[in-house]
Amino acid sequence: MVKRMIFMLFAVGLVVAALVGFQMFKTRMIKRAMAAFANPPQTVSTITASEQEWRPALTAVGSLTAVQGANLSLEVSGIVTEIDFRSGADVQKGQILLRLRVDDDIARLHALEATAELARINYNRDLRQFRAQAVSQATLDTDAATLKNDEAQVAAQQAIVDQKILRAPFSGELGIRAVDLGQYLSAGTTVVGLQALDTLFDDFYLPQQDLSRIRVGQNVTALVDAYPGREFPGKIAAIDSAVDSSSRNIEVRAALPNAEHLLRPGMFTTLSIDAGVPEQRITLPQTAVAYDSYGNSVYVVVHKPVTGPGTPELFAEQKFVTLGATRGDQVAVLKGLRSGDVVVTSGQVKLRNGSPVVISNTVQPLDEAHPVVADP
Numbered sequence: 001m002v003k004r005m006i007f008m009l010f011a012v013g014l015v016v017a018a019l020v021g022f023q024m025f026k027t028r029m030i031k032r033a034m035a036a037f038a039n040p041p042q043t044v045s046t047i048t049a050s051e052q053e054w055r056p057a058l059t060a061v062g063s064l065t066a067v068q069g070a071n072l073s074l075e076v077s078g079i080v081t082e083i084d085f086r087s088g089a090d091v092q093k094g095q096i097l098l099r100l101r102v103d104d105d106i107a108r109l110h111a112l113e114a115t116a117e118l119a120r121i122n123y124n125r126d127l128r129q130f131r132a133q134a135v136s137q138a139t140l141d142t143d144a145a146t147l148k149n150d151e152a153q154v155a156a157q158q159a160i161v162d163q164k165i166l167r168a169p170f171s172g173e174l175g176i177r178a179v180d181l182g183q184y185l186s187a188g189t190t191v192v193g194l195q196a197l198d199t200l201f202d203d204f205y206l207p208q209q210d211l212s213r214i215r216v217g218q219n220v221t222a223l224v225d226a227y228p229g230r231e232f233p234g235k236i237a238a239i240d241s242a243v244d245s246s247s248r249n250i251e252v253r254a255a256l257p258n259a260e261h262l263l264r265p266g267m268f269t270t271l272s273i274d275a276g277v278p279e280q281r282i283t284l285p286q287t288a289v290a291y292d293s294y295g296n297s298v299y300v301v302v303h304k305p306v307t308g309p310g311t312p313e314l315f316a317e318q319k320f321v322t323l324g325a326t327r328g329d330q331v332a333v334l335k336g337l338r339s340g341d342v343v344v345t346s347g348q349v350k351l352r353n354g355s356p357v358v359i360s361n362t363v364q365p366l367d368e369a370h371p372v373v374a375d376p
């Protein structure tokens with residue numbers, strides 16, 4: 001009986017020990033599985049927030065026009081007999097560009113000149129006779145009126161001859177020739193374009209609320225996609241006297257020196273207008289900001305104490321920020337960050353508040369105040 005009791009107790013002990021061991025093993029395996037499902041460290045790129053000089057500016061899109069520009073044409077019709085220019089040439093004011101056939105007009109001019117000369121001879125002869133009291137005052141008055149009429153006809157015919165000669169009305173650069181030798185040219189037909197390129201106007205519009213921030217003489221900077229990265233400085237030359245009642249915008253005109261003739265009328269520009277003194281602002285790449293309807297935020301990398309072997313010590317912490325203006329790839333941060341904060345610039349889509357991170361800055365997003373479009 002005693003041996004039987006001992007054997008039974010021993011068997012019960014083995015069962016209890018097996019159950020306890022199984023529970024311990026299960027608990028350990030569950031912990032290991034949960035550890036495997038824990039949020040692994042995410043690889044991100046970062047930038048250290050710092051203050052930069054930020055000049056308040058207004059931006060606009062403008063269009064270039066010439067200070068003096070015109071499509072040249074003639075007032076009269078005729079056959080082109082002489083072309084004295086080539087496309088794209090520089091010309092001076094008064095330079096002859098084109099002539100129409102004027103043979104019959106010159107012949108008529110000579111005839112009118114002869115008639116006027118005869119009227120002058122008759123007037124001078126009758127003037128001498130009037131002084132000798134041989135003719136009346138009425139005869140002398142008739143001779144004077146005839147002379148003036150004939151001289152006026154000569155001047156009118158001379159104007160017709162001059163109208164068949166096209167001259168440059170101002171100095172500038174010619175465009176592409178639009179007529180050929182021997183062509184019949186109707187009055188008003190464009191012969192060639194002429195543009196004065198030494199200075200160009202840049203016309204643009206601003207909202208009426210910006211009217212108090214602009215003035216004549218204010219500095220502007222223009223960018224054109226034809227010359228990536230190159231800035232063309234200028235000044236505001238005029239502000240329209242009225243605001244457009246339909247759009248509530250006001251037209252502004254800037255003058256841009258163009259000594260190298262790089263800019264051409266018709267180009268569109270991106271303008272930046274200085275609107276205040278420089279300020280110190282914390283700037284970030286725009287890719288670092290998560291834009292949401294409930295608030296804009298960034299992730300800041302923070303250090304936390306290590307709790308065990310292999311435990312990450314870098315974690316992402318979400319911070320809401322107040323943003324200012326943008327320039328190029330950058331955005332100004334008004335509130336929510338301090339200089340020196342390490343901000344995640346890429347990879348934040350994978351993060352949530354408290355996520356462990358690993359920093360890799362081998363590839364960084366663009367962070368240029370004036371980005372340049374690379375040639376293909």
